[in-house]
Structure formats: structure tokens, C-alpha cells
């Protein structure tokens with residue numbers, strides 16, 4: 416039988432999960448899943464609140480830690496509850512006193528530190544919850560807006576859905592999901608948004624909806640939908656999705672192409688590619704050929720594609736809202752590896768573009784070294800490619816809509832939570848000169 420926990424027990428559980436993550440170097444989802452498995456009495460409501468506490472504590476780890484003057488996990492969780500969630504000190508003290516499963520009561524030192532959190536003025540990396548070593552990159556990307564961008568990446572994300580126009584239309588999906596309070600997206604006509612709920616609020620489990628099972632919609636951030644629309648793929652084209660992974664962009668492009676022409680979905684990692692088969696079926700997509708690296712080659716596609724889409728492996732700095740633990744786990748070594756991967760992926764993928772064809776490079780990173788720098792270096796070495804402005808394409812695809820603030824002189828664009836209310840996403844369009 417499920418017994419509902421009280422907030423004291425939930426705070427203790429969140430502390431336990433974060434300690435487990437730290438000592439065993441585990442991702443938040445894994446630690447939360449294991450906690451749930453060994454505490455079967457906890458109901459889904461309890462798990463939601465514990466998860467929210469864990470993720471919010473991670474989102475604001477640097478700013479809360481700096482304001483508290485300690486990196487102590489207990490202090491971090493209690494500050495999340497009292498300060499970030501706005502429950503206040505009186506409520507916190509009441510919760511710690513009333514529940515025998517709650518963490519120990521506050522010491523006088525803790526009371527003083529917690530009460531002072533909101534009054535402390537921070538700046539730089541700590542204020543924006545960006546790891547110190549990445550702060551120079553943030554400043555290079557955003558200048559005086561680095562603080563605002565870091566803070567926006569530390570907020571909760573909405574659930575975004577992409578209506579699958581092969582099977583449904585936005586009005587129908589909005590109507591079917593009315594109980595989840597959806598709103599239309601800002602840019603893509605296919606986008607539907609369920610805004611984040613504050614504090615202990617629970618987001619709907621949209622994968623349990625009938626419409627999801629029937630393939631009427633997919634879970635996909637609006638930024639991903641936007642880059643698929645900006646790719647310029649047309650009905651009947653030959654397209655190579657070089658880093659197709661689970662197929663998010665493949666599916667979006669297949670819908671733009673109205674199931675006509677051909678998309679070749681490739682990924683170096685066949686395990687990453689595995690979910691695509693079931694997703695293609697559910698979405699009713701018929702113009703995708705999966706090219707599994709273990710059993711097929713891409714040789715026949717050399718210099719033959721109208722568009723090659725490169726959703727490059729990256730640091731994931733643009734999706735910190737959704738994976739706040741990845742922000743603190745990212746290391747300088749891992750970033751260097753991703754930069755090297757991007758370099759080689761882009762060069763390899765370019766070999767499949769036909770003369771006059773398009774090369775699309777996107778990342779879910781906001782760091783210049785993974786974005787502008789990669790494109791600059793590539794163009795300097797590949798005279799047969801030239802920039803084609805993503806900004807100009809934006810104007811054609813989203814006429815009258817707010818334009819991306821961050822754009823290069825070439826017209827590459829960077830979307831961010833603070834400016835477009837999407838995940839952080841970079842998009843550059845290149846064109847191979849005609850033969």
C-alpha cells in the first residue's frame with residue numbers, strides 16, 4: 416500500500432539521493448530510480464516532489480552554495496525548499512520538527528545562513544550557476560548577457576511537443592491535451608508547450624496519452640523543431656541525417672518532406688539508433704531508410720545528397736534546464752573530446768553533399784568553441800563550401816516573428832532560453848558550390 420510521505424521525509428530522501436550521486440558518481444536519474452526501488456512505500460506524488468527537490472538543488476547549486484557559504488548537501492536541499500521554492504524559514508522549521516522522518520532540526524548557524532540567502536548579492540559564474548571554468552566561454556558567447564543566460568539555463572524547462580503532421584494537426588492535439596493546459600509554441604506551427612509548474616508541481620506524463628501512442632505527437636523541444644524547419648529540406652529530397660541518434664530530427668524532417676523522397680538515418684552508435692525503428696512506425700513515417708553502421712555502408716550516398724544534416728555530439732550546455740546534473744559533471748577533457756568529434760563528424764558528413772547541396776550543422780550547445788569556431792575552421796579549409804544564412808532562412812520560415820538575438824556575420828544563429836524560450840541551440844547552414 417502506498418502511504419503519502421510528508422515534506423520532512425521527502426527532504427531527507429532528496430538529501431540521500433544527492434549524497435548517493437556524489438559518493439558513487441551517478442547521474443540523478445539513476446540515483447532517483449534506485450532510491451525509488453528501495454523505498455517502495457513512496458508513491459508517485461512523493462517521487463515527483465523528491466525529484467523536483469533534487470533537480471532544483473542541482474540547478475542552483477553554485478548560487479545557493481555561494482550564498483550559504485558551504486557546499487554541504489543538506490544545506491543545499493533545505494535552502495532549495497525554503498528559498499528557491501519560497502516556502503520560507505517558518506515552514507521549514509515546522510516541517511523539520513513535525514515529521515520523525517525529517518532531517519535533524521536546524522542549528523543556530525544554519526538558521527543564520529539560510530535566513531541570509533536572499534540578501535546576498537552574487538555575480539559572475541556563481542550568480543548564474545555556470546561552472547567556473549566555463550564562465551569565459553559564456554562571456555565570449557553572450558557578453559554582458561552571460562549572467563541572464565546562465566540564470567535562464569538554471570530554470571525548469573517546459574514540456575514541448577511536436578505535432579506529427581503526417582497523422583494529426585495542432586488544433587486536434589491541443590484539444591485532446593486540454594487537461595494538461597497546453598499552449599501553442601512561439602515559432603514552429605507544430606509546437607505545443609506545457610509550461611513548467613513551480614515548487615512541488617507535477618508535470619503530466621504525456622507518453623501515457625492515447626495521442627502519443629497513436630503517433631500524433633512526439634516529445635521535442637521547440638528549438639529542435641525549429642532547426643528541422645530551417646534545414647531547408649523539401650518534399651522529394653535525398654537527405655542524410657548523419658547523427659540521427661534516436662531520430663528526433665529525422666522524424667521532424669520526414670514530416671516536413673510529407674513522407675516523400677528519402678532520408679537516410681545514420682549514427683556511429685547503433686545502440687543510440689535502436690529506438691528509431693519503433694518511433695518511425697508509431698509516427699507513420701515511410702521515407703526513412705535506417706543505415707545501421709554495423710550492417711550497412713554509406714558509400715553509395717557519396718556526393719549525392721541534397722542535404723546532409725549534422726546534429727553533432729556536443730557538451731549539451733544548451734539543455735542544462737533538463738539535465739542539471741550534466742552541468743556539473745561536464746569536464747574540460749570531455750569538452751575537448753566533443754570538439755574533436757565535431758571536427759571529424761563535420762568533415763566526414765561534408766563528403767555526402769552533392770554539388771549545389773546543403774550542409775546543416777546544429778548543436779545543443781551554447782559554447783562558441785563548439786559552434787562558430789567549428790564553422791570558421793571548416794570554411795577556412797573547405798573552399799567548395801560557403802555560408803548560407805540561417806538568419807535569412809529564419810526570416811523566410813517565420814515571417815514577422817521575433818528574430819534570434821545571437822547571430823554571426825555569416826548568419827549562423829544561437830537560440831537560448833532567455834531569448835527564444837527554447838533550449839540552447841546553434842544552427843549554421845552551408846552550401847556546396849555547384850560543379
Ligand SMILES: C[S@@+](CC[C@H](N)C(=O)[O-])C[C@H]1O[C@@H](n2cnc3c(N)ncnc32)[C@H](O)[C@@H]1O
Nearest residue numbers: 658659660661662663664682683684687726728
Ligand atoms: C546530439 S546526438 C543526436 C540526436 C538526434 N539527432 C536526435 O534528434 O534525436 C549526437 C549523435 O551523434 C552520434 N555520433 C557521434 N560521433 C559520430 C560519428 N563519428 N558519426 C556519426 N554519428 C556520431 C552519437 O552517437 C549521437 O547519437
